[in-house]
Amino acid sequence: MLLKNEPVYIEGCTAYRQDEIKALLARAIDALGFEEHIRGKRVVVKPNLVRKMDPERGGTTHPVMLEALCRLLFERGACSVLIAESPGGVYNPTALGSVYGGCGIAAAAKSAGAELNYDCSYDTLSYPAGKKVRSFPIITPILQADTIIDLCKLKSHGMLTMSAGAKNLFGTVAGVLKFEMHARFPDSTDFSEMLADLNGALYGQKPILCICDGIVGMEGNGPTGGIPRRMGVVLVSENTFNLDLAIHRMLGLKSTPALLRRGMERGWCPEDGRELCYPFKRPEDFAVKDFLLPDSEKKSTLQKVLTVKGGALARFFEPRPLIAKDCRGCLECVRSCPQKTILVRTDKKGRKRARIDPKKCIKCYCCQELCPFEQVKIVKNPFIALANRI
Ligand code: SF4
Numbered sequence: 001m002l003l004k005n006e007p008v009y010i011e012g013c014t015a016y017r018q019d020e021i022k023a024l025l026a027r028a029i030d031a032l033g034f035e036e037h038i039r040g041k042r043v044v045v046k047p048n049l050v051r052k053m054d055p056e057r058g059g060t061t062h063p064v065m066l067e068a069l070c071r072l073l074f075e076r077g078a079c080s081v082l083i084a085e086s087p088g089g090v091y092n093p094t095a096l097g098s099v100y101g102g103c104g105i106a107a108a109a110k111s112a113g114a115e116l117n118y119d120c121s122y123d124t125l126s127y128p129a130g131k132k133v134r135s136f137p138i139i140t141p142i143l144q145a146d147t148i149i150d151l152c153k154l155k156s157h158g159m160l161t162m163s164a165g166a167k168n169l170f171g172t173v174a175g176v177l178k179f180e181m182h183a184r185f186p187d188s189t190d191f192s193e194m195l196a197d198l199n200g201a202l203y204g205q206k207p208i209l210c211i212c213d214g215i216v217g218m219e220g221n222g223p224t225g226g227i228p229r230r231m232g233v234v235l236v237s238e239n240t241f242n243l244d245l246a247i248h249r250m251l252g253l254k255s256t257p258a259l260l261r262r263g264m265e266r267g268w269c270p271e272d273g274r275e276l277c278y279p280f281k282r283p284e285d286f287a288v289k290d291f292l293l294p295d296s297e298k299k300s301t302l303q304k305v306l307t308v309k310g311g312a313l314a315r316f317f318e319p320r321p322l323i324a325k326d327c328r329g330c331l332e333c334v335r336s337c338p339q340k341t342i343l344v345r346t347d348k349k350g351r352k353r354a355r356i357d358p359k360k361c362i363k364c365y366c367c368q369e370l371c372p373f374e375q376v377k378i379v380k381n382p383f384i385a386l387a388n389r390i
């Protein structure tokens, strides 16, 4: 259950040192009284492995964090620990193996004695109370777990401003069915309602502990194309929205991100981070100065007015994705585009290069998120750019 009064445990941690992280997580679990959901349970850890990338880039759960957690879970009596994630892109054992290996997770899991999930089946999770979605295709290990650990990363996010606890659960939706969700809900408000429904559906099933790796996170063009930012903090809560609210306060964001707003509207977290209970440190103890937002958030006054008015006009003027000149024609963005609006052509020199047809683009930024060569840039709408110059 998502309970508004769930506390948020926050503690500083400046480096990926396994013993220190394990001790920190042990203190957090004791402070929050979560051990009863670990002892004798089948625990599934859901990291953030959006795509294959070097963990030092700050975009994926750090393997030292994962290994420390898995070791602690065994020490606290978990009967099994399974790592399960449905990353962006295709969802099959080969793709999973590549992501686990490329993110350093395979070695960490092996060292801690945890298993990696390669079962790519899924089943329907019903949520009759859903506002936008009443059933989700959820990967099997999540459905079979007794307890879920949402091991998220503290990052900026092109579509949702920031990504942490509540957003990370999107990776429980099976494979490319995530793209269908993007296509069904192109607007960030509707997309956030869907994500809130997903959180509600999962919390209705089993206990979830959210642990956020903010030792080194990502700022700028997250969730994958940004730059690492050392924030030196780990946050833990049984409520993903409360944890996100504490982060919102730490980052000092001017407006409330759409997903967090949905949690507030549903009464799952307070309106103000000052109302939360912090059993140890407070968010202001780890205030992050001048956190860089994604380019998609850099809105002109005209655009902000249009955004308040909402509707198709506002979406038309939003920043759009553009393929850069060093595109390798690898097709990853073509596969990940929910609108099928990216084509790959061969130029006169025989090089393959992707091109976006802007007419059908819904500005979900999946292409930017999943391009392994960071060749999708987010640029201002030309009319807005011209208006700014004038
Ligand atoms: S933009 Fe990126 S993902 Fe798309 S084809 Fe080019 S290199 Fe590949």
Ligand code: SF4
Pocket: 321, 336, 337, 338, 339, 340, 341, 342, 356, 360, 361, 362, 363, 364, 365, 366, 367, 368
């Ligand atoms: S081109 Fe990129 S931003 Fe546009 S719909 Fe496709 S994946 Fe989304």
